[in-house]
Amino acid sequence: MYNLLIVDDEKYAVAGIAQGIDWTDLPVANIFEAYSAKQARELMEREPVDLLISDIEMPGDSGIELLEWTRTHYPEAETIFLTGHANFNYAQQAIRLGSYEYIVKPIDYDELKKVVAVALRDIGEKREAKAYQETYRQYHDKWMRQKPLLVERFWQDLLGLRISSSPEKIEEAIHLYNLPLHARQIVLPILISVEEWNQPLNARDEEIMEYAIRNSAEEILLAGSPGAVIQDRSGVNVALLYGDAGGEEGLERLRGRCRELLAAANRYFYCQLSCYIGEAAELSKLPEMYRALLEREHDNVAETNAVFALGEGAAAKAPHSIPYAPAEEWLVLFEAGQKAELLRRMEETIRAIREREATAETLDALAASVKHMLYRAFHRKGLPIAGGSAASRGGIRTLAQLRTWALEAVEESYEAYHGQIPDTRAVIDKIHQYVADHLTEEELKREEIARHVFLNPAYLSRLYKKETGIALSEYILQARMEKSKALLAETNRKVSDIAETVGYANLSHFAKVFRKTVGIGPKEYRQKYQK
CATH class of the missing domain: 3.40.50.2300 (Response regulator)
Structure with missing residues (x-):
């Protein structure tokens, strides 16, 4: 207010x-x-x-x-x-x-x-932007000042099996690190899996945001109780609660805290998380429990942004859990240029997988089928495989991510295979014409433009940026402003009419955007340049 x-x-x-x-x-x-x-x-x-x-x-x-x-x-x-x-x-x-x-x-x-x-x-x-910048600055400053803590080193060494699992060796390490623990300490681990960032971040910013997530997990999951939130030597975040959950009632409270952490991560830290709650164990058994959590995370490819307890809903590892992916049928459609039918059949296969108990092996099998199809098609034609999405599926951990990768790989490879990439200028010209014809629309959506030129929206954005050097949204703004300038200089139409012509229903908002982009307001521009 x-x-x-x-x-x-x-x-x-x-x-x-x-x-x-x-x-x-x-x-x-x-x-x-x-x-x-x-x-x-x-x-x-x-x-x-x-x-x-x-x-x-x-x-x-x-x-x-x-x-x-x-x-x-x-x-x-x-x-x-x-x-x-x-x-x-x-x-x-x-x-x-x-x-x-x-x-x-x-x-x-x-x-x-x-x-x-x-x-x-x-x-x-x-106000929101300032609050975000302030939060970012605070966590950045904390991150810059952070020094390796003995408690984190201890847990990294224990979980990484650098400390022997015998109670005597654990007791020695506790004494060495001078920690308020004992070898028979009961600890409940919660693996915090960062599944996907909702906006592009470089490696440094990801580190800062993961540090912020660990701080938030300490506040929400520990809630003042004894424990620690650390990052293991492989970069996995884990909360360690000293003590057990306290029965079913305590476990349900812990689930609620995990859901609260998921919501906070999505809202403030631009990412999707899942939490995997383990079972309380003595320090000597904790590395084994931690491995079980890592395996549970690895096997989960269907559900995201969720809370799991160890042993609940684990995917069955039966041979029939990997469905048949008809790579040969896909190959025929790909080579025949029937892209729409190929994409439809791939969607059907992915939908069938989603309805079953998908595992990490499922992802590997589907990815292998897509790569097999593309490599065979390009090999037959004596062409090198297209780069980009088709060349790698690194970072994919869920079925939704694999779907995006597979469809983009087909889009990119199809254009390279059928010789459409050299004609990117025609695609750009078609985009520009579409924008010019629809400037009166307040929202020019990327999806509509992509549909007009028969491209995947994400691929369209990358192609446009690569060919023109600017983002598609920047071009749309430029087109609106250039049209406005021409109408202001060459006609006597009301400024409000011109604003509507270029997609601005609110005159004040148009004037503000015009002034920010051009350097002067619409009326001043007309006075200066009208012929």
Whole structure:
């Protein structure tokens, strides 16, 4: 929720805005009123204010001076200016100081409400971005300062079998590390599996985010109880609770905490996790228990973002659990150029696998069938196998990930095999024409464009970036702005009509995007360049 402050030396004007607009459908908590810049400053020192709606021309300090003071003391607050005159000097100063909007009286309350709604949305986005950056900075600083801890080294050595499993040797290691444990200590392990990142991260950022996940796991899973959350020498994250779960009731509470961790990871750390809860064991038996958890994680290829207890729902390892993948039939369709039918049959096979108890061996078998089909097709034609997706399936641990890999591998290899890659310019031209024909649409979806050029959406994005050097979303924005500039310079159409023509239903939002992209507002651009 947000706080508004209305500033005008005319009380009826303040009352008109405060009471004449229905604010109930906007996230507005409080509406404060002030009748001079001095009163506004005093109020802002007492109450938090997110958005000012201020007159420019007032007795004493003007709205411009109030904005200068606000920028110094409360830089995150936005300001919408109201004025009775379209004074260029005032507008110039307002733009220089970074005011959000500049509206000439008499005020259209509906238009003002729309501007406020967009402003509050932008303030919220900035607030969320700042919160994320602050969280990232905190964890980054902690990560940079972190030194190898003795407790983590002990657990790494124990789980990695660098310490003998005999109670005597474990007791010696505990004494060496000076830890508050004993050889007969009961410990319950929880393996925390990072299955997939929801956005691209480099290796360094992944390390920082995994550190943040371990901190969150310590807060949520341990919840103040004795224990540790560490990363083993292979990079696997594991929580170690000193003691047992406390029966079925305790195990259910632990499941709830794991689900809470999964939700936090998805919301704050841009990843999907699964938790594998082991059974409490003495330190001498803990490495064996840990291996069982690793094997359970390895065998789970069908379910993601879930909580498992050891021994529950484990996939059966019977020979018939690996379904038949008709690679020879796929090969015939691939070579005949029947891509749509090939993809349909592959989807059928994957769907059949999903309905059974899929295992890691299932993934290997399906991947082998796809590679067999592609390698045979390219070998027969005397061509080298296409790179990219077809060459490797590294990092794939679930059936959903394998599906994405398999379909992309076929898409990329099909185009290379049938000689369509050299004609990428035609694909780019077709994309550009589609964008030009649909600029009036507020949302130009990648999926629709991909369907138009008969490509996988993810492959389309990579192809476009590779061929043009910019992202598809950047090009769409450029196309909207170039069309806007042409209409502003060559016609007398209203700015609001031009905004709708290029896909912006909200004039204020269009003006803001235009100013950010071009450097000046639409009206200023027209004044400068109109022929």
